Amino acid sequence: MVVVGAGMVGAACALYAARAGLDVVLVDRGPVAGGTTGAGEGNLLVSDKEPGPELRLALLSLRLWAELAEPLGAAVEYEPKGGLVVASTPEALTALTDLAAGQRAAGVAAVAVGPDQLRDHEPYLAPGLAGAVRYPQDAQVMPTLAAAHLVRVSGARLETGRTVTGVLRGADGAVRGVRTDRGDLLAPAVVNAAGTWGGEVAAMAGAALPVLPRRGFVLVTEPLPPRVRHKVYAADYVADVASDSAALQTSPVVEGTAAGPVLIGASRERVGFHRSFSLPVVRELAAGATRLFPFLTDVRVMRTYLGFRPYLPDHLPAIGPDPRVPGLFHACGHEGAGIGLATGTGRLLAQVLTGENPELDLTPFRPDRFAESEEAAQ
Amino acid sequence: MPERSPVLAVIGAGPAGLAATLAAAGRGVRVVLVDSAAEPGGQFYRQPARGLGARRPKALHHQWRTWRRLRTGLDARLAAGQVTYLSEHHVWCVERESPGFTVHALLGPEQRESVALRADGVLLATGGYERVLPFPGWTLPGVVTAGGAQALLKGGLVLPGRTVVVAGTGPLLLPVATGLAAAGAKVAALVESADPRAFAHRARSLVGAPAKLVEGAGHAARLGWHGVPLRVRHTVLEAHGTERLESVTISALDSEGRPVPGSERRVLCDTLAVSHGLLPHTDLADGLGCGLDGVTVRVDEEQRTDVPGVWAAGEATGIGGAALSLAEGHIAGRSAAARLRGTTPDPGAWASAARTRTRLRAFFAALDGAYAPAARWVERVTDGTVVCRCEEVTAGAVRAAVGSLGAGDLRTVKLLTRAGMGWCQGRMCEPGVAGVAGCAPAPARRLLARPVPLGVLAEPADPPPPQ
Ligand SMILES: Cc1cc2nc3c(=O)[nH]c(=O)nc-3n(C[C@H](O)[C@H](O)[C@H](O)COP(=O)(O)OP(=O)(O)OC[C@H]3O[C@@H](n4cnc5c(N)ncnc54)[C@H](O)[C@@H]3O)c2cc1C
Ligand SMILES: Cc1cc2nc3c(=O)[nH]c(=O)nc-3n(C[C@H](O)[C@H](O)[C@H](O)COP(=O)(O)OP(=O)(O)OC[C@H]3O[C@@H](n4cnc5c(N)ncnc54)[C@H](O)[C@@H]3O)c2cc1C
Numbered sequence: 001m002v003v004v005g006a007g008m009v010g011a012a013c014a015l016y017a018a019r020a021g022l023d024v025v026l027v028d029r030g031p032v033a034g035g036t037t038g039a040g041e042g043n044l045l046v047s048d049k050e051p052g053p054e055l056r057l058a059l060l061s062l063r064l065w066a067e068l069a070e071p072l073g074a075a076v077e078y079e080p081k082g083g084l085v086v087a088s089t090p091e092a093l094t095a096l097t098d099l100a101a102g103q104r105a106a107g108v109a110a111v112a113v114g115p116d117q118l119r120d121h122e123p124y125l126a127p128g129l130a131g132a133v134r135y136p137q138d139a140q141v142m143p144t145l146a147a148a149h150l151v152r153v154s155g156a157r158l159e160t161g162r163t164v165t166g167v168l169r170g171a172d173g174a175v176r177g178v179r180t181d182r183g184d185l186l187a188p189a190v191v192n193a194a195g196t197w198g199g200e201v202a203a204m205a206g207a208a209l210p211v212l213p214r215r216g217f218v219l220v221t222e223p224l225p226p227r228v229r230h231k232v233y234a235a236d237y238v239a240d241v242a243s244d245s246a247a248l249q250t251s252p253v254v255e256g257t258a259a260g261p262v263l264i265g266a267s268r269e270r271v272g273f274h275r276s277f278s279l280p281v282v283r284e285l286a287a288g289a290t291r292l293f294p295f296l297t298d299v300r301v302m303r304t305y306l307g308f309r310p311y312l313p314d315h316l317p318a319i320g321p322d323p324r325v326p327g328l329f330h331a332c333g334h335e336g337a338g339i340g341l342a343t344g345t346g347r348l349l350a351q352v353l354t355g356e357n358p359e360l361d362l363t364p365f366r367p368d369r370f371a372e373s374e375e376a377a378q
Numbered sequence: 379m380p381e382r383s384p385v386l387a388v389i390g391a392g393p394a395g396l397a398a399t400l401a402a403a404g405r406g407v408r409v410v411l412v413d414s415a416a417e418p419g420g421q422f423y424r425q426p427a428r429g430l431g432a433r434r435p436k437a438l439h440h441q442w443r444t445w446r447r448l449r450t451g452l453d454a455r456l457a458a459g460q461v462t463y464l465s466e467h468h469v470w471c472v473e474r475e476s477p478g479f480t481v482h483a484l485l486g487p488e489q490r491e492s493v494a495l496r497a498d499g500v501l502l503a504t505g506g507y508e509r510v511l512p513f514p515g516w517t518l519p520g521v522v523t524a525g526g527a528q529a530l531l532k533g534g535l536v537l538p539g540r541t542v543v544v545a546g547t548g549p550l551l552l553p554v555a556t557g558l559a560a561a562g563a564k565v566a567a568l569v570e571s572a573d574p575r576a577f578a579h580r581a582r583s584l585v586g587a588p589a590k591l592v593e594g595a596g597h598a599a600r601l602g603w604h605g606v607p608l609r610v611r612h613t614v615l616e617a618h619g620t621e622r623l624e625s626v627t628i629s630a631l632d633s634e635g636r637p638v639p640g641s642e643r644r645v646l647c648d649t650l651a652v653s654h655g656l657l658p659h660t661d662l663a664d665g666l667g668c669g670l671d672g673v674t675v676r677v678d679e680e681q682r683t684d685v686p687g688v689w690a691a692g693e694a695t696g697i698g699g700a701a702l703s704l705a706e707g708h709i710a711g712r713s714a715a716a717r718l719r720g721t722t723p724d725p726g727a728w729a730s731a732a733r734t735r736t737r738l739r740a741f742f743a744a745l746d747g748a749y750a751p752a753a754r755w756v757e758r759v760t761d762g763t764v765v766c767r768c769e770e771v772t773a774g775a776v777r778a779a780v781g782s783l784g785a786g787d788l789r790t791v792k793l794l795t796r797a798g799m800g801w802c803q804g805r806m807c808e809p810g811v812a813g814v815a816g817c818a819p820a821p822a823r824r825l826l827a828r829p830v831p832l833g834v835l836a837e838p839a840d841p842p843p844p845q
Pocket of ligand 2: 389390391392393394395412413414415419420421422423467468469470503504505506507508524525526528529550553554656659662691692693694698699700701703827
């Protein structure tokens with residue numbers, strides 16, 4: 001089979017498909033992780049997800065990440081450091097506590113932390129916060145390393161610098177492979193793991209998939225001695241992630257990295273593929289981070305970078321076969337969680353590809369779920 | 379209400395920025411000249427700090443007269459209130475507003491506080507920085523950049539060491555070697571990897587640039603006079619030392635750029651000043667969204683970038699020496715003054731500067747071809763050689779990222795190895811890492827031109843309206 005896109009999701013698809021015995025070619029027009037994977041962060045989170053299909057996928061994915069970390073942990077900088085979601089006001093704490101209760105019922109480990117214990121967990125937190133919930137399952141990887149090493153251990157044939165320009169289909173409409181700028185690659189199954197560009201690849205096969213970009217900025221500080229132990233963020237993050245608003249939203253997610261710098265991110269905006277620098281966005285990130293950790297005020301930002309999350313209208317990815325085009329499979333549209341959700345996505349897709357029953361219900365992720373509304377709109 | 383004059387912010391007070399300031403001030407615009415250094419002058423006319431009481435700084439500068447003219451001109455315009463000069467202002471971002479721009483600068487050596495300046499137009503004259511390629515031993519204390527050695531000398535009147543080898547390639551090596559020798563250092567060798575005959579082949583385009591040739595000849599004569607051995611088509615193979623630099627091995631290069639077996643020689647020295655040419659500063663332009671041509675800021679005949687209201691001049695638009703920077707700065711300043719007042723400038727007014735620009739661009743294009751870093755330098759970088767100092771990444775790690783992890787471009791190499799992610803943000807190591815990785819030297823996007831404290835970012839400075 002051919003996987004289009006060597007980002008985190010394509011890498012995980014290649015790994016699990018190859019392990020299931022399939023012969024895999026992974027094609028990317030750029031290098032490994034040259035898309036959104038190399039332009040984001042590597043949080044593997046359950047804490048920011050409401051009970052539902054995405055949380056189920058996240059729980060499966062985190063289990064698989066922990067398995068992969070057995071041999072690969074150091075290479076991909078896997079750190080099961082846990083998350084700490086902080087509420088600044090009593091109202092925010094109530095909302096957070098309710099969310100945590102629902103998550104716990106769904107299988108998430110969530111531990112309430114009272115205001116007096118906050119500093120035991122994060123000694124440098126601002127004073128006067130209302131409380132927090134700790135999520136021991138949250139972890140992190142370095143996305144580019146993770147994608148590169150998953151590809152390496154998969155044994156899949158990697159074709160970088162090769163652009164897919166069309167999807168080949170037989171007289172019966174079934175997929176026969178892909179056309180590229182350097183010749184055709186024949187295969188009975190094609191996986192669309194093209195991330196933010198997944199809509200374009202779907203269109204090559206004649207299928208509509210409304211993947212859109214959502215811009216995010218990340219700030220990287222100078223290297224520091226370890227001071228931030230968890231992934232720490234404000235409780236309003238949860239509201240932002242689920243938000244439908246096109247306006248700018250920033251929620252400070254602060255985390256230390258193995259190499260020393262602290263990462264602060266990320267903003268969420270729908271502004272198309274605009275790559276220009278936005279100082280107001282960066283200012284909001286900085287304000288949020290210093291509110292949580294006042295010591296950061298004197299710490300310098302070395303650089304900022306930006307990326308475009310691939311999102312679908314209902315904020316769930318498209319995973320599974322496309323009933324409109326036999327042989328076409330999708331694994332894209334993971335928005336701000338594609339690193340975390342990659343392993344589960346790869347595993348589920350491999351199960352469908354080999355005719356097994358997927359261990360999670362794929363109905364919420366059906367790639368053609370937007371077709372009805374589009375037809376209605378026409 | 380009297381109409382206020384438009385404000386032009388000139389960033390960089392080197393030859394380009396000074397020429398632009400003098401050309402624009404007094405032509406109906408107010409100029410705010412912003413520079414990170416303590417004194418105006420840029421790299422070429424770098425000034426000793428006042429407190430040092432240098433007696434004869436002109437001994438270090440040829441073209442001293444041009445500098446006097448610029449300095450006197452600046453003083454006159456400062457006195458007339460046509461120019462505001464802000465030293466020790468490190469610009470970290472120029473923000474596009476509608477209309478106009480806000481220039482954000484960190485203050486003083488500490489760079490902890492920031493000010494915001496409003497301007498109607500921006501002229502980027504930020505110059506260039508040195509390219510240094512890695513070789514075994516280059517991270518030893520005692521190995522410095524050639525420009526760094528010169529800056530120490532010009533700015534602080536101190537010698538970086540007693541016995542110096544100047545090595546690498548490019549027209550910068552000669553003035554650095556003569557400057558050091560004149561100041562009393564023993565220059566044990568000037569090691570230039572380029573082939574002077576390659577330069578002679580391009581002589582035709584040099585005919586129009588006698589000043590440059592004379593200057594070059596002057597340097598060569600002075601070198602002879604100071605007894606500095608000149609080794610062309612040679613390279614430094616390795617720098618040796620335990621705690622710090624003690625010696626270097628130099629070798630002749632054959633026509634293919636390979637070391638000639640048997641030609642290796644040890645040269646004792648406590649300082650090695652290296653340079654492999656210059657690269658333009660493009661961070662501010664990139665952050666503004668100005669188009670780049672490769673590694674230089676793209677400009678038109680009037681030195682305008684493709685962002686309305688933003689001009690660029692000097693080495694930010696391509697490496698070409700102080701005289702070219704002066705010409706470009708003059709043109710940019712004249713154009714900006716006219717355009718910011720809503721008029722169309724007459725190119726006839728800068729015809730002579732335009733001719734100088736044409737001539738010198740051709741000259742430096744030829745020079746650039748001649749002074750290419752030694753071919754095959756990459757082959758001499760051993761796997762154990764650290765290529766990124768900030769993050770201590772070795773050439774072996776970079777090669778592994780390309781070989782077994784599928785990196786094909788500089789950005790991926792950086793993400794996989796952390797090369798270029800440290801304090802210098804790749805300004806120092808990018809060309810070396812790209813070379814070792816075998817990929818194109820694409821400039822990284824550095825949206826912040828300087829590291830900025832989070833506290834500065836978190837408290838938006840409300841810029842005052844233009845005065
Ligand atoms: C600022 C920011 C922060 C983020 N933080 C996190 C986080 O903390 N945790 C998390 O889980 N997620 C995070 N994300 C989201 C995550 O980065 C993405 O969901 C994930 O990278 C998507 O991976 P992907 O493989 O689907 O897409 P990509 O990495 O974009 O890969 C798609 C690949 O397809 C290739 N491609 C496209 N078209 C073609 C074609 N025609 N031919 C050949 N190749 C093609 C592209 O070159 C690209 O390499 C963040 C995103 C951003 C922007
Ligand atoms: C290290 C070095 C040594 C050199 N030595 C010689 C020599 O000996 N002989 C010779 O002929 N040529 C030399 N050159 C080349 C010569 O300096 C240039 O040709 C000439 O100075 C270019 O003029 P410019 O105005 O374009 O830039 P510069 O003279 O480089 O001036 C740029 C100015 O912009 C300022 N600046 C840059 N970024 C910012 C920012 N973000 N905020 C605020 N200010 C900023 C800098 O402080 C500097 O003052 C040298 C160049 C370098 C880099």
